[in-house]
Amino acid sequence: MTGKELQELEQRYGAQNYQPLDIVLVRGEGCWVYDIEGKRYLDCLSAYSALNQGHVHPKLLAALVEQAQQLSLTSRAFRNQQLPLFYEQICKLSGFEKALAMNSGAEAVETAIKLVRKWGYRVKGIAEDQAEILVCSNNFHGRTVAIVGFSTEPSYRHGFGPFAPGFRSVPYADADALIAAITPNTAAVLLEPIQGEGGIIVPPDGYLRAVAEACRATNTLLVLDEIQTGLGRTGRMFAYDHEGIRPDVLILGKALSGGMYPVSVVLADAAVMDMFRPGEHGSTFGGNPLGCAVSRAALDVLVEERLAERTAELGGAFIERLKTLESSLVKDVRGKGLLIGIELKVPARPYCERLAERGILCKETHSTVIRFAPPLVITEEQLDFAWQHLSEVLCASEK
Numbered sequence: 001m002t003g004k005e006l007q008e009l010e011q012r013y014g015a016q017n018y019q020p021l022d023i024v025l026v027r028g029e030g031c032w033v034y035d036i037e038g039k040r041y042l043d044c045l046s047a048y049s050a051l052n053q054g055h056v057h058p059k060l061l062a063a064l065v066e067q068a069q070q071l072s073l074t075s076r077a078f079r080n081q082q083l084p085l086f087y088e089q090i091c092k093l094s095g096f097e098k099a100l101a102m103n104s105g106a107e108a109v110e111t112a113i114k115l116v117r118k119w120g121y122r123v124k125g126i127a128e129d130q131a132e133i134l135v136c137s138n139n140f141h142g143r144t145v146a147i148v149g150f151s152t153e154p155s156y157r158h159g160f161g162p163f164a165p166g167f168r169s170v171p172y173a174d175a176d177a178l179i180a181a182i183t184p185n186t187a188a189v190l191l192e193p194i195q196g197e198g199g200i201i202v203p204p205d206g207y208l209r210a211v212a213e214a215c216r217a218t219n220t221l222l223v224l225d226e227i228q229t230g231l232g233r234t235g236r237m238f239a240y241d242h243e244g245i246r247p248d249v250l251i252l253g254k255a256l257s258g259g260m261y262p263v264s265v266v267l268a269d270a271a272v273m274d275m276f277r278p279g280e281h282g283s284t285f286g287g288n289p290l291g292c293a294v295s296r297a298a299l300d301v302l303v304e305e306r307l308a309e310r311t312a313e314l315g316g317a318f319i320e321r322l323k324t325l326e327s328s329l330v331k332d333v334r335g336k337g338l339l340i341g342i343e344l345k346v347p348a349r350p351y352c353e354r355l356a357e358r359g360i361l362c363k364e365t366h367s368t369v370i371r372f373a374p375p376l377v378i379t380e381e382q383l384d385f386a387w388q389h390l391s392e393v394l395c396a397s398e399k
């Protein structure tokens with residue numbers, strides 16, 4: 001079948017909940033992907049940071065195949081050989097005492113919400129059904145009904161109510177507003193250290209530190225959603241490392257399995273995680289041996305290939321280079337590590353399409369922002385290739 005035929009088939013039978021670029025990808029290797037006609041592209045989106053380790057990393061592939069030949073799923077009704085090793089590895093890497101594996105990012109966010117509510121009632125002494133979670137405007141935490149209910153983005157929410165109560169939104173990157181909103185009923189604050197889907201919004205230095213201090217002072221849990229920012233993306237293992245703080249609950253997903261299989265996890269110390277007792281939470285696929293084996297390899301790769309350190313060097317230099325772009329189209333360049341937003345004064349989609357023609361895959365977010373977030377295994381040469389085309393496309397359109 002041709003790419004065009006496949007595209008028509010998908011239009012005919014598929015729900016129309018996405019509007020992808022019309023490129024049918026069939027193969028990937030490292031930072032490169034190939035379409036059905038054999039054309040090669042540099043992947044500068046990496047599945048929203050799920051592919052930090054690059055496409056089809058040999059180590060991940062080997063782990064997947066080896067485990068798939070042995071055992072794929074036990075459910076948590078029985079134990080498996082991989083889960084304990086995965087839990088040990090992610091706890092040691094993150095410095096948290098306990099882990100809870102799920103599958104998608106949204107499921108892990110839901111898990112964290114349940115966890116902090118339970119803690120709010122049992123430990124903080126909030127009256128039944130009064131627990132509140134503070135969230136930030138412009139957030140993205142996934143697509144479940146509870147989560148879109150506390151989104152401030154109309155297209156995520158509109159027509160999907162009624163929504164779960166117990167969430168209150170405060171402006172992002174404004175520590176004073178957040179601190180003023182904390183009440184004795186506030187079980188937790190939930191936020192992203194950098195808003196990815198929201199347009200690569202980087203809060204001012206000191207923001208997370210101020211929020212963390214206020215949480216400590218008011219006996220409120222700080223929950224950080226690092227599904228997109230975690231695991232090396234911003235040039236540190238976790239984005240909160242830039243501020244020298246530590247959340248009470250950490251949510252990871254995406255690159256946790258290097259794009260090979262959906263795995264997410266919630267991390268916390270025992271005093272919080274022990275709120276869950278047998279039967280109170282679960283998932284048929286969560287913690288399955290296949291996902292755990294892949295994740296263990298994905299974490300090995302992050303550490304062995306020093307992906308966070310590389311990203312700090314390469315990403316920092318690339319952001320500085322982008323800031324020198326002399327284009328009247330560019331309104332702002334911002335980001336940390338290899339999580340970079342190029343905000344245009346005009347819709348970004350036509351420029352993403354032009355870049356795709358030249359073999360660079362980017363995707364717009366929030367209509368005017370080009371998100372530049374390649375796999376962290378990207379080389380300097382590949383970044384040069386991206387730079388060349390980005391600068392030509394963004395400057396050539398000068399009339």
Ligand SMILES: *Cc1c(COP(=O)(O)O)cnc(C)c1O
Nearest residue numbers: 104105106140141142225227228
């Ligand atoms: C992608 C993302 C999610 C949702 O993850 P899914 O696996 O798509 O459910 C949640 N939070 C953040 C910050 C994300 O970037």
